[in-house]
Amino acid sequence: MAPTPMMQQYQEAKAACGDALLLFRMGDFYELFHDDAKIAARVLGLTLTSREKGENAIPMAGFPHHQLDSYLGKLIKQGLRVAVCDQVEDPRQAKGLVKREITRVVTAGTLTDDSLLDPRESNFLASVVVASSGRSRGGGSSETPTLGGDEAGIAWVELSTGRFFAGRFPAGLLADHLARIQPSECIVPEGADPVPEHLRESIVVTSRPAWCYSAETATESLCKHFGTASLTGFGFDDDDTVAVRAAGAVLEYLQETQKASLDHMDRLVRYRVGQSLEIDEATRRSLEITRTIRDGRREGTLLAILDRAVTPMGSRMLADWATNPLTDAAAINQRLDAVDELQRDPALCRDMTDSLRGIYDMERLLARVTTGRASPRDLSFIARTLRGLPHVKAKITGRKGERLRQLESQLDLCPELRSRLESALVEDCPLSSRDGGFIRTGYSERLDELRELTSGGREWIARYQADQVKSAGIPNLKVGYNKVFGYYIEVTNAHRDKVPDHFIRKQTLKNAERYVTPELKEYEEKVLSAEEKSQQLEYDLFVELRGVVHACARRLKTTAAVLAELDVLVSLAMLARERNYCRPQPVADPILSIVDGRHPVLDVLEPEGTFVPNDTAANHDEGMILIITGPNMAGKSTYIRQVALITLMAQMGSFVPAREATIGVADRIFARVGASDELARGQSTFMVEMVETARILNNATPRSLVILDEIGRGTSTYDGLSLAWSIVEHLHDKVGCRTLFATHYHELTDLEVSLGGLKNLNVAVQEWEDTVVFLHKIVAGAADKSYGIHVARLAGVPQEVNERAKQVLALLEEEHLDREGRPKIANRGKRKSGDLQLTLFGFEEHPILDKIRETKVDELTPLAALQFIQEWQKELRR
Numbered sequence: 015m016a017p018t019p020m021m022q023q024y025q026e027a028k029a030a031c032g033d034a035l036l037l038f039r040m041g042d043f044y045e046l047f048h049d050d051a052k053i054a055a056r057v058l059g060l061t062l063t064s065r066e067k068g069e070n071a072i073p074m075a076g077f078p079h080h081q082l083d084s085y086l087g088k089l090i091k092q093g094l095r096v097a098v099c100d101q102v103e104d105p106r107q108a109k110g111l112v113k114r115e116i117t118r119v120v121t122a123g124t125l126t127d128d129s130l131l132d133p134r135e136s137n138f139l140a141s142v143v144v145a146s147s148g149r150s151r152g153g154g155s156s157e158t159p160t161l162g163g164d165e166a167g168i169a170w171v172e173l174s175t176g177r178f179f180a181g182r183f184p185a186g187l188l189a190d191h192l193a194r195i196q197p198s199e200c201i202v203p204e205g206a207d208p209v210p211e212h213l214r215e216s217i218v219v220t221s222r223p224a225w226c227y228s229a230e231t232a233t234e235s236l237c238k239h240f241g242t243a244s245l246t247g248f249g250f251d252d253d254d255t256v257a258v259r260a261a262g263a264v265l266e267y268l269q270e271t272q273k274a275s276l277d278h279m280d281r282l283v284r285y286r287v288g289q290s291l292e293i294d295e296a297t298r299r300s301l302e303i304t305r306t307i308r309d310g311r312r313e314g315t316l317l318a319i320l321d322r323a324v325t326p327m328g329s330r331m332l333a334d335w336a337t338n339p340l341t342d343a344a345a346i347n348q349r350l351d352a353v354d355e356l357q358r359d360p361a362l363c364r365d366m367t368d369s370l371r372g373i374y375d376m377e378r379l380l381a382r383v384t385t386g387r388a389s390p391r392d393l394s395f396i397a398r399t400l401r402g403l404p405h406v407k408a409k410i411t412g413r414k415g416e417r418l419r420q421l422e423s424q425l426d427l428c429p430e431l432r433s434r435l436e437s438a439l440v441e442d443c444p445l446s447s448r449d450g451g452f453i454r455t456g457y458s459e460r461l462d463e464l465r466e467l468t469s470g471g472r473e474w475i476a477r478y479q480a481d482q483v484k485s486a487g488i489p490n491l492k493v494g495y496n497k498v499f500g501y502y503i504e505v506t507n508a509h510r511d512k513v514p515d516h517f518i519r520k521q522t523l524k525n526a527e528r529y530v531t532p533e534l535k536e537y538e539e540k541v542l543s544a545e546e547k548s549q550q551l552e553y554d555l556f557v558e559l560r561g562v563v564h565a566c567a568r569r570l571k572t573t574a575a576v577l578a579e580l581d582v583l584v585s586l587a588m589l590a591r592e593r594n595y596c597r598p599q600p601v602a603d604p605i606l607s608i609v610d611g612r613h614p615v616l617d618v619l620e621p622e623g624t625f626v627p628n629d630t631a632a633n634h635d636e637g638m639i640l641i642i643t644g645p646n647m648a649g650k651s652t653y654i655r656q657v658a659l660i661t662l663m664a665q666m667g668s669f670v671p672a673r674e675a676t677i678g679v680a681d682r683i684f685a686r687v688g689a690s691d692e693l694a695r696g697q698s699t700f701m702v703e704m705v706e707t708a709r710i711l712n713n714a715t716p717r718s719l720v721i722l723d724e725i726g727r728g729t730s731t732y733d734g735l736s737l738a739w740s741i742v743e744h745l746h747d748k749v750g751c752r753t754l755f756a757t758h759y760h761e762l763t764d765l766e767v768s769l770g771g772l773k774n775l776n777v778a779v780q781e782w783e784d785t786v787v788f789l790h791k792i793v794a795g796a797a798d799k800s801y802g803i804h805v806a807r808l809a810g811v812p813q814e815v816n817e818r819a820k821q822v823l824a825l826l827e828e829e830h831l832d833r834e835g836r837p838k839i840a841n842r843g844k845r846k847s848g849d850l851q852l853t854l855f856g857f858e859e860h861p862i863l864d865k866i867r868e869t870k871v872d873e874l875t876p877l878a879a880l881q882f883i884q885e886w887q888k889e890l891r892r
Contacts (some may be wrong), residue, residue, distance in 0.1 A: 043077065044098075082360045083129040122198040134321070139171050168182075170264075194336075207219060290338040363588050372389060428569055461552060468548055575752055589668075589669075611628055652755040684713075743769065747769075777790065
């Protein structure tokens with residue numbers, strides 16, 4: 015059976031959208047058919063019905079068109095792609111079948127609707143291509159992206175704001191940069207998918223044809239989009255080809271899916287390695303910068319504590335700062351100067367905060383304007399934002415800090431645009447641009463005339479009804495209107511005999527008759543025509559206003575960026591004042607000097623005054639490697655994490671939770687904290703630990719900050735201790751970076767004697783009878799116990815288990831401690847700096863050594879000495 019014209023239209027649209035679910039607009043509903051209907055019914059909980067019957071039955075499911083955003087969000091969260099096929103002509107004017115077209119394809123990385131986005135977070139679409147050595151530079155369409163090469167190109171764009179970046183990186187760091195960007199969706203070449211498996215839980219991966227990654231095609235499409243002859247002006251050169259290929263693939267994907275202008279993507283920013291603090295994937299997870307380890311939530315992270323911004327733009331920029339701290343001391347100090355000046359003036363901060371609360375999300379509003387999806391309400395929000403700018407500008411005028419002065423100069427008030435919008439738009443605009451009612455009276459003379467004609471019709475109808483009552487002598491005659499029959503005259507059956515001859519019967523009711531007259535029909539056409547013309551003119555005026563805003567988009571984007579940064583600076587200043595933070599001093603020398611440092615998250619979440627502050631000193635004189643020992647639950651992990659977070663906060667331009675802080679600007683932060691496994695990749699907890707440790711040892715530099723927690727605990731005691739020992743020596747001798755190493759291997763503390771750049775610290779405890787009190791205070795020296803059995807008792811381990819553990823512990827200590835109570839294994843592991851260490855721990859001493867020690871050499875004759883040597887040789891051969 016041949017498909018109906020509508021189903022043929024559906025099939026053509028379905029063929030054009032590939033594997034995306036097709037939402038097909040039919041009147042007031044979006045309908046899905048065939049397998050799409052089955053998927054939607056399962057995911058959305060829709061009722062699955064059918065079109066036609068019997069063998070020709072077609073599965074069908076649908077929902078009202080006004081619920082589109084809600085259902086789109088649910089489909090996207092399931093990792094599905096959705097194509098929206100809309101009616102693109104007025105059904106009342108259509109001749110035959112209404113014309114329909116796919117107006118957009120919605121994916122996880124291409125969301126622009128506020129209802130589908132978290133206003134505080136960026137939503138990036140990324141593109142990745144990996145090129146093997148020698149293939150990333152130059153080349154044309156014949157290039158085939160290969161996996162396992164040595165260079166990766168990554169491009170990422172936030173469609174809802176137009177921010178567009180690209181860069182090239184060592185292929186081995188791909189996972190780290192994807193963890194930094196946190197894209198919702200990543201496009202990759204078919205057959206060469208480099209996205210690590212463990213990232214796929216949070217990233218939707220979409221394959222694209224290999225030709226999309228052609229260097230020649232990418233360069234051509236990017237230059238055409240930006241209207242440039244080359245990409246040199248954006249900072250890209252021949253060495254950046256792999257990054258350009260990734261960027262070109264992103265642009266092509268957006269052009270295919272969005273079916274709208276992408277003018278808001280007006281620049282491509284080259285990301286340069288080294289401009290920001292490098293933080294690998296494992297470190298981001300361990301430090302819980304933007305997501306908690308346990309459940310992946312924002313609450314309980316560093317970002318959640320720092321974020322006091324009152325605009326969505328400010329929250330997103332703060333997240334960028336937290337995930338990309340600076341490495342340039344001058345730039346860091348510019349931000350710190352601004353925060354310092356603001357926090358010294360709390361009244362100014364409160365005033366600025368009040369002003370910024372009236373600022374709308376200009377970045378995403380502008381994106382909707384340039385893509386043609388803005389509503390009258392969006393334009394009114396832009397007008398309200400512009401109305402508040404003079405007050406903001408006045409507050410930062412005349413400030414001392416260089417960055418605040420720069421921001422003041424960049425804050426464009428756009429007075430002519432504000433005047434135009436305020437004169438055109440009513441205060442409370444509707445969402446729909448087709449229903450009218452949002453243009454002010456007085457803005458358009460022609461619109462005022464049409465409106466007057468439309469509204470004046472009510473007066474005419476009232477006069478006409480009075481005239482008909484009088485002339486016909488029918489007191490209850492009334493003139494009414496409905497959308498089906500238009501205007502009519504209604505006469506009850508009781509007065510039917512009085513109806514004039516020129517009344518034309520229109521409709522019969524139970525107790526009345528309805529009529530029309532030539533005069534009433536003529537006026538109806540006049541009024542309805544005026545109303546229709548009024549709505550069309552109002553829509554045309556809206557499109558004109560949208561175009562005016564579009565023309566100012568670049569100026570408005572600059573202003574939006576200024577407002578976002580002011581919001582961040584003010585929020586950091588208020589946080590610093592509220593939590594008694596200090597201004598850190600960034601220096602070039604890789605040192606750390608923190609007085610009364612506190613963990614920024616726990617300092618807020620724990621009851622006021624309960625967090626114990628601690629000092630940190632790492633430098634060439636006192637030691638660059640700090641070994642921290644102490645019992646479980648005493649706070650070792652908290653201490654080393656807080657040092658890393660304080661360093662990160664300082665380099666993003668924030669005050670820090672301490673009384674004083676001098677921070678040597680780090681190039682990288684590495685953290686190996688906590689235990690985890692990746693069974694899907696066949697990696698045990700210990701394997702993951704060693705992989706992450708290997709990365710640290712191979713990539714850390716003298717300017718890096720390394721924090722390590724319980725390295726070596728995932729294997730046998732001697733294996734783990736051997737590895738921990740040698741790792742410390744390598745960091746000391748080969749890398750020389752600031753390192754905080756928390757451990758239960760007390761044997762490592764003996765390295766303080768042989769390694770001049772190492773210092774022992776421990777977490778103080780107080781013993782009283784059989785109870786231990788954790789003081790959470792870091793003090794000099796090594797801990798002598800782990801107090802594990804005490805912790806087990808606190809955790810509720812049965813008493814008999816604890817008592818037996820004490821007995822076993824006493825036996826082990828008797829076996830492995832020397833006469834001075836020191837571990838025998840540590841004593842045998844000593845070495846002097848520069849000595850050749852043939853073995854780490856040595857072996858059990860042979861009894862013959864005691865005989866050698868007891869021999870009185872001065873009393874031996876040569877012959878007796880030879881006899882002794884002969885006896886020793888015989889004994890050694892046994």
